[in-house]
Amino acid sequence: MIETICHYNLEVMLMHTQEDLEVLESEEVSVDEELNRELVVFNDDVNTFEHVISALIEVCEHSPHQAEQCTWIIHYNGKCAVKTGTFDELAPMRNAICNRGISAEVL
Structure with a gap:
């Protein structure tokens, strides 16, 4: 039982x-x-490390260390997902980065 x-x-x-x-x-x-969107920044031969680092700090609110690490990943891998979030959160950041002459997409 x-x-x-x-x-x-x-x-x-x-x-x-x-x-x-x-x-x-x-x-x-x-x-x-x-939430599964990424702001991806792509490498180019035009922008300096300092310019990309500055953009990530200002636009994505990265720490200087985080921005530098992302920039090295962009340099060596050709791209880096620098931020995650909703499309509505990431689209203005993408526009601000692109306005600085840096290639970026929300994927």
């Missing part, structure tokens, strides 16, 4: 857990779609 009750409770817990996971997954998808 005890084994039957325990087995029944385990099945109920497993079913409940599966339902919870399905709800969490559907909620995560909608949140991820909204």
Whole structure:
């Protein structure tokens, strides 16, 4: 009798857990779609390190160290995701960076 009750409770817990996971997954998808954007800055042969660092500090509110690290990644990898957020948050930053002559996209 005890084994039957325990087995029944385990099945109920497993079913409940599966339902919870399905709800969490559907909620995560909608949140991820909204927040899963990146502001990507691309390398070029025109802008100096100092100019890109200054733009990241002013526009993205990076610390000087963070801006320098991103600039090195841009230099060596050709691009770097410098900020994440919603499209509405990142679009004005992209425009401000592009207005400084630096290539950037929200992806």
